Amino acid sequence: xxxxxxxxxxxxxxxxxxxxxxxxxxxxxxxxxxxxxxxxxxxxxxxxxxxxxxxxxxxxxxxxxxxxxxxxxxxxxxxxxxxxxxxxxxxxxxxxxxxxxxxxxxxxxxxxxxxxxxxxxxxxxxxxxxxxxxxxxxxxxxxxxx
Numbered sequence: 525x526x527x528x529x530x531x532x533x534x535x536x537x538x539x540x541x542x543x544x545x546x547x548x549x550x551x552x553x554x555x556x557x558x559x560x561x562x563x564x565x566x567x568x569x570x571x572x573x574x575x576x577x578x579x580x581x582x583x584x585x586x587x588x589x590x591x592x593x594x595x596x597x598x599x600x601x602x603x604x605x606x607x608x609x610x611x612x613x614x615x616x617x618x619x620x621x622x623x624x625x626x627x628x629x630x631x632x633x634x635x636x637x638x639x640x641x642x643x644x645x646x647x648x649x650x651x652x653x654x655x656x657x658x659x660x661x662x663x664x665x666x667x668x669x670x
Contacts, residue, residue: 530633530638530651530652535647536649539647540569540658540661543600544572545571545598545600546563547589547592548562548603548605549602549603549605550576550577550604551573551577551588552577552579552581553583560583562653562654562655565654565658566654577590578590592621592623598622599621600623601627602617602621604629606632607632608634609634611633616637616640618646619641623646625647626641626646626647626648627649627650627654628651629652629653633650634650
């Protein structure tokens with residue numbers, strides 16, 4: 525599998541433009557962590573972020589949950605900020621909760637998980653960051669067009 529297929533522009537655009545609720549796995553109140561800044565960027569773009577971390581902290585004003593299974597409402601995207609060796613299990617949980625897409629952050633790579641998520645019918649982006657992709661691909665929404 526080539527690295528390029530992990531982040532096809534059309535899939536990235538679709539995930540950025542056509543989603544609202546992002547569960548951010550690994551998000552805590554540690555402002556030095558990448559997840560903290562990316563979650564803030566997603567909020568600024570109008571996304572609802574849902575912190576998912578064992579501590580279940582409230583982050584950026586949003587209640588946290590200890591796991592994906594505990595979130596009591598639908599999630600569009602599961603954004604994964606955990607080590608590659610843990611990411612596959614998170615991807616499988618994303619499929620189980622009915623998410624529409626899974627996004628593995630920079631340096632989070634699990635080709636088997638990528639294949640399982642795609643085979644389950646979800647969109648998948650791997651080894652990419654929304655903070656980099658947003659300005660590069662700038663999603664166009666129906667609201668912006670009309």
